[in-house]
Amino acid sequence: MIAKKKIGLTPYLVLIGLIIMALVWLFPLYIAFINSFKPEDEFTKNGVLAFPHHWDFSKFGKFWGEVNFSRKLFNSMQVSILVSLIAVTLSFLTAYAIGIGKVKGRNWILGFFMVAFTIPQEALIYPLYSVSKMFNLYDSLWSIIIIFGVMSTGFGTYLLSSVMSTFPDELLEAARVDGASPWRILRSIVLPLLRPTLFVLATMFFIFTWNEFLIPLVMLPSNDHQTVTLSMAITTGQYTSDPTARAAAALIGFMPSVIFFLIFQRTLMRGITLGAVK
Amino acid sequence: MTSKLNETKQFYWYAIPGVTAFLALVGGSFFYNIYLSFNDWQGIGTPTWIGLTNYKELVHDHTFWLSFLHAVEFIFAMSIIPTALGLLIASLIYDFIAKHFGNAVSTFLRISLYVPQIIALPVVGILWAWMLSPNVGVINTILKNIGLDRFALNWLGQGGTAMFSLSVMMIWIQIGYTIVIFISGMSRLDPYLDEAAQLDGATWFQRFRIITIPQLYPEISVVGLTTTVAALKVFGPVYVMTNGGPGDATQVPAFFSYFHFFSTLRVGYGAAIATVLALILTVLAISLLRLQRKVELSR
Structure with a gap:
């Protein structure tokens, strides 16, 4: 004892x-x-x-109605879900070529994505703004769906290829000996095994996109197209005279994030720490 | 052998959609922005090529230098202080709380400290601006209640305290991130070293300094890099809380370039600021990564 x-x-x-x-x-x-x-x-x-x-409870309802919060929630959900789908798909395919396919020049591709991660959005915003006007995407949710869908690919590829590069070789070798094509390997081996990681990544993209501010601020001027984060930042200025209404506005603004966090807490924590391990 | 080569080539197809889209959108925009920085442009009509004029003006622009000085202050508030405090708190949670009081308590602490991380920065800014408001704000109310009336200031409305207030908020935001990363790092460490040192009579702080910190270098460098990059990119809180003011007291590079893009409509000048910021970030990131590799090799 x-x-x-x-x-x-x-x-x-x-x-x-x-x-x-x-x-x-x-x-x-x-x-x-x-x-x-x-x-x-x-x-x-x-x-x-x-x-x-x-x-x-009245301030809640009042603010909700005045900023048409249901609409903003719907916009944010739509944008965040589509961005996650696009970004996870693109990152998965690119990382597959790098981590499993071990294509030549993979370090260059990864290095390029890494450098791009440090570029501030301010160095991209004006070109994105003027080009989206040219393509008639200005003031449309699609503009930010496309932009974030593609921009998130950098981080996603980086993360997924480092996960895939630790993939057990024997499994892949066995499949190759059996004559499995790359597409077949992707569908029947890599995708099923990586599904939990892809889910973690999708959750992270969802929340990152939800919290984005600068690009929605520039791209979505009209009230009906704003996201939750954007509308919080620009409408609460009107409530300076009424402190309790401002508190209600802030509460409504962060409630969705807190709810997502409570639902996805474990998944998210895994993702954050996954990103920190090289 | 040839079949394997062919196979490797087949894999290129998978990289094409992602790489092309990224090159076009991020690469294209980045180079277009650099091109704009050599031009005089109001956003409509044709840009006029003026060479390095924007950059020459930047060198003499007092606000531009000031904005970078504030960015350095944010490196303290968002990177250096949260990393140091995060290491200490993570280690306390890991060594004392989880060990003696169980996982439930340690999870509660971790989640409470992490909560500020999940809220969008502009929303956090609104919340703090509300707490800091001079007359009815909760911070001044508390100060008055405990008899510190002279410290009940107009925090965001005065040049002397605006940066300080933003920095305190940033520490509140950032600490959860560093703690979560460091705790997960600690769980990968071998407890043997720590136990051996404990048997030899090393105090907790000695073990923390000599055993835990050196083993956490990989995590420390990742946290240091990501938070430094984030500090140089600050935009949302400044936009909603101070607009860079009062005067230029909280001006930061990101907001300064936004201001020229969309308020003064000096697109070329804004583009030059953004280009300099991008350059600094890239050089900084590459040198931090280099440094990290050097430290790893030397051990």
Whole structure:
């Protein structure tokens, strides 16, 4: 029998310290939450810190209706889903050529994608803006679907080819000996085995696209085409006079992200750490 | 042998859609932007070639240099401080919390600290602008409640505190990312070294400094690179919170180029700023990757 090790005082101090820190970190969300349900007269009387006595749900609905939030949600969903599909497909195919096919010049292709990852969107935005006008894609959701679908391919290819390059050789060799074509190998070996990773990648693209700001800001001027993130950033300025309405606006703005995160928490964490391991 | 060669060639087809689309969209735009930076253009009509004039003007543009100074300040707030704090906190969670209090507590801590990461930056900006507002904002309310009335400032409205306020927000945002990466890195380390050192009577901080940190170099360099790149690209929070102001107090390169593209309509000048930024980012990324390889080889 090994005696149970004494814990001592230090771990408890660490625990208390970290819990206080976590509460400080969550505090902005809490304060936005209680104020978005606080009636305006309570806010004036009791201030921003007080817990609401009566719960007022009207600001929520008012803001929702005024910015036509359902429309924005639908736009964002549409854009993010299509971008994930396009980007995962393109990245998967390119990474297949690099990681499994080991085509010549693969390091050049990867290096090019890596460098492109550092290019700021500002160095692309004006050309994208003027070309999209030429193709009549300006102020259309398709403009940003195409742009993000293709732009995300850089990161996706980089990530997937490093995953694919660790693929067991014996499996591929056996398939080749049996005379399987590249397409056949892709469909019956690589795709089924990589499905979980592709799902992780799709989730990441979905959230990245959801949070994009600069390119939607430039490309989608009309109200009906705006995404959630974009409309939050440009409409809340109108609510400066009413602090509780502003809290409600911020809450509505980050609610979808929090919900996605809670649903996909595990998947997302896997993705983030996958990206960090070379 | 020949069949294998043919096979390798067949694989090229799979790379064509992705590479072509990426080259056309990203490569094409990038070079078109460089071309624009040598021109004088209002966005309509034909651009006029003016050679290096835009760049010569940039060198003397006080705001341009100031914007890069602010970018360097953001490297502190978004990369250096979060990396250092993230290492410390990740290690505390890993060594003390997970070990003595179980996974549930450590997951709660990780998720709470990670939450700011999942919210879109402009939305975070709105939330903080609201918290920082001078009269009814929660931060000043707290300061007044604890008797620190003199520190209840107009945080975003004054040149002296605007950058500081944005930096504090950035630390709040970034720390979750570094913690998550470092904790996952720690789980790949061999506990043997740490246990041996513990038996030899090394304190926690000694083990943290001498054993944990050196083994986490790969993660540290990835985090350092991605957060530095992000710091130089800051746009959304500045757009929604300060518009680069007051004056130029929070001007950053990305916002400065956007401003010239779409407000002053000096497209060529905006393009020159964006080109310089892109160049700096690329050089920085390549040298950080080089450095990382050097460190890896030397060990």
